[in-house]
Amino acid sequence: MPGWQAFYEKHRENNVIVVAAAIDIQGAEAARPYIEAADAEYVNLIDANNLLGELFGLRAVPNTLLIDEKGRFVGKASQQEAEVWAQTPVGAPIEKADPAPATSLKAVEALSRALPYDAALHTLRAELYEREGEAERALNAYERAVKLDAKDARRRFRYAKLLLQLNRKKEAAEQMKAALKLDPKNYIIRKQIWAVENPERFYNGGIDWGWQRRQTESGE
Amino acid sequence: MTIYAALIALAACAQADELRIDANGTALELDIRRLGAAAYVPLQPAADAFNAKLEPLPDGSLNVCIGQFCVNVRLDGSDQRVLQTERGVYASASRLPELLNAHFGWNETAQTPALLPGAAPTRSIQPGERMPDIALPDLDGEQIRLSSFIGKRVALYTWASW
Numbered sequence: 001m002p003g004w005q006a007f008y009e010k011h012r013e014n015n016v017i018v019v020a021a022a023i024d025i026q027g028a029e030a031a032r033p034y035i036e037a038a039d040a041e042y043v044n045l046i047d048a049n050n051l052l053g054e055l056f057g058l059r060a061v062p063n064t065l066l067i068d069e070k071g072r073f074v075g076k077a078s079q080q081e082a083e084v085w086a087q088t089p090v091g092a093p094i095e096k097a098d099p100a101p102a103t104s105l106k107a108v109e110a111l112s113r114a115l116p117y118d119a120a121l122h123t124l125r126a127e128l129y130e131r132e133g134e135a136e137r138a139l140n141a142y143e144r145a146v147k148l149d150a151k152d153a154r155r156r157f158r159y160a161k162l163l164l165q166l167n168r169k170k171e172a173a174e175q176m177k178a179a180l181k182l183d184p185k186n187y188i189i190r191k192q193i194w195a196v197e198n199p200e201r202f203y204n205g206g207i208d209w210g211w212q213r214r215q216t217e218s219g220e
Numbered sequence: 221m222t223i224y225a226a227l228i229a230l231a232a233c234a235q236a237d238e239l240r241i242d243a244n245g246t247a248l249e250l251d252i253r254r255l256g257a258a259a260y261v262p263l264q265p266a267a268d269a270f271n272a273k274l275e276p277l278p279d280g281s282l283n284v285c286i287g288q289f290c291v292n293v294r295l296d297g298s299d300q301r302v303l304q305t306e307r308g309v310y311a312s313a314s315r316l317p318e319l320l321n322a323h324f325g326w327n328e329t330a331q332t333p334a335l336l337p338g339a340a341p342t343r344s345i346q347p348g349e350r351m352p353d354i355a356l357p358d359l360d361g362e363q364i365r366l367s368s369f370i371g372k373r374v375a376l377y378t379w380a381s382w
Contacts, residue, residue: 015372015373016372016374017372017374017375018374019376019377020376020377020379021376021378022378022381023379024380024381028361030382031359031380031381043358043364045356045357045358045364046357046359047356051356052378056378061378062377064375065375066375066376067366069373070350071350071351071367072348072351073349073351074347086375100323100338100352100353101323101325103317103324103325103340104323104324104325104333104334107325107326107333107334108324108333110332110333111239111313115252117254117257118257120257120315121259121313124314148257149256149258188380191382194382202381203381207382
């Protein structure tokens, strides 16, 4: 996370903060060594479901995304563009919004019973079971959704994350590979597969860039 | 009962042809259309319950507007949220909330699913739009809501260990 601590110190007087989010299906433990080594004052979050990737349509990392003081997305930026943006004057602080309402699991279960062939409802149900910590039910719901509609990369990625959490690495890799086939230019999925299948190339004293280049060239 | 009649009865049990839902306080019985692995219901009655206006645009697409909040949908078959039928525009049942700035809740009185005002966190965003209120954990597992940064300008940096 080069340069962000300096950016944070330089611009915090101007009401700018830095939030770093690790898009990592493997969760906090994969990201922790890097965050602890950076020893930064800014906020560090873990995005194991690639929520931010979906939200901003990201297909690779890293990215810098700017959000204004009213909570509106400004756009993607280079670090240089972020510097210019951070120095522009800001408006008066505004009131905080109410948190977004939560979707009712009971309602989605009822809809899913009435419309049992609807893959998106099973996916939504799975995501809500995950929220409740009901892993087995979530797995069943993802499985039904994938059987009904095999062509949704987002669904397979989330299914893979849950499988990985349950230490079912082989099945997780299968789902991720299927997701990549559906979205072949998505380097978030591609490199995540490499990291899960070849941890020694990533987590033993630095990232093996030469190996990654060869992987890309061989089309893996 | 013949086997054939029994099969028809079984099919009728397995799949409803009408969906009962409460939309912003209005009880609706919506006709269901199935397309592959997705169910569609008429958009107009649900939109009416939210005082949403359906505004056709010159390019053939449709704006679903509640006050100044509009969602644009394409009716040429490339947009999975909607389905153009001979009986008007149908919306994907699972994605009605996105179109009406609503979320799925539960109506205790009617014991049916309900569409309630206020959007749950959404899936994708364009510049100028308000960020959904996503919550992500920090290293200690504490959930941090993006709405907690409102009032500050945020440089959000995404990275990965791989």
